[in-house]
Amino acid sequence: MSSILLLTSSPRAESLSTPIAVDLAEKLKSQNPGSVVVRRDLAANPLPHIDDLFTGAIRKPAEARTAEETAAVKTSDELVNELLAADTIVISTGLINFNIYSSLKTWIDNVARAGLTFKYTESGPVGLATGKKVYVVLASGGVYSQGPAAPLNHAVPYLKSVLGFLGISDIETIYVEGLAFGPEAAEKAIDAAKSRVQEIALAA
Numbered sequence: 001m002s003s004i005l006l007l008t009s010s011p012r013a014e015s016l017s018t019p020i021a022v023d024l025a026e027k028l029k030s031q032n033p034g035s036v037v038v039r040r041d042l043a044a045n046p047l048p049h050i051d052d053l054f055t056g057a058i059r060k061p062a063e064a065r066t067a068e069e070t071a072a073v074k075t076s077d078e079l080v081n082e083l084l085a086a087d088t089i090v091i092s093t094g095l096i097n098f099n100i101y102s103s104l105k106t107w108i109d110n111v112a113r114a115g116l117t118f119k120y121t122e123s124g125p126v127g128l129a130t131g132k133k134v135y136v137v138l139a140s141g142g143v144y145s146q147g148p149a150a151p152l153n154h155a156v157p158y159l160k161s162v163l164g165f166l167g168i169s170d171i172e173t174i175y176v177e178g179l180a181f182g183p184e185a186a187e188k189a190i191d192a193a194k195s196r197v198q199e200i201a202l203a204a
């Protein structure tokens, strides 16, 4: 059974990234009967920030953890299992101060786990979350896919770096950009993203 992990991170009721990601996940599901969508609304249900207990606990083998440390990594363990079980991951975020929503960053901090999603070897780190396709839906006021503001796009290079570190390199970004350039530009950007979603779904 194929699993689609849907991670939405916008806290905004009028989010422009969320509905596009939800639509993509639903379309992928309907193209693959029997597949499931596992949804994490990271804004509505924020994950715990990593803390002293957590950072200490993940450095120990599971059997050496205290009950308190085991409890501190429980959610992270669940998130790691969801990630490892997923065949496709749909992530949505706005560009927020040139990077991703902090709710999504917290998800990343919870799933980057040595020994589970990556490992250190003599020849360097190796990602363990392999064989997955990722779609990133990125909404932004400005235009960052190309042009003069592209170097300020820290969201996509960051996601590619950290997901690549976990072994995930097949990543497509669907830009919903130029939203601050007036209603016409916004409508055009949304239509372009919807068209790409349709194309992806038809090819799935």
Ligand SMILES: Cc1cc2nc3c(=O)[nH]c(=O)nc-3n(C[C@H](O)[C@H](O)[C@H](O)COP(=O)(O)O)c2cc1C
Pocket: 010, 011, 012, 014, 015, 016, 017, 018, 093, 094, 095, 096, 097, 098, 099, 139, 140, 141, 142, 143, 179
């Ligand atoms: C706090 C905040 C910071 C933002 N920072 C940027 C930014 O750095 N660059 C940009 O182009 N747009 C920026 N925006 C605009 C958002 O990217 C845009 O509203 C986008 O639609 C947000 O995603 P969402 O609709 O899914 O919530 C910012 C918006 C907010 C609320």
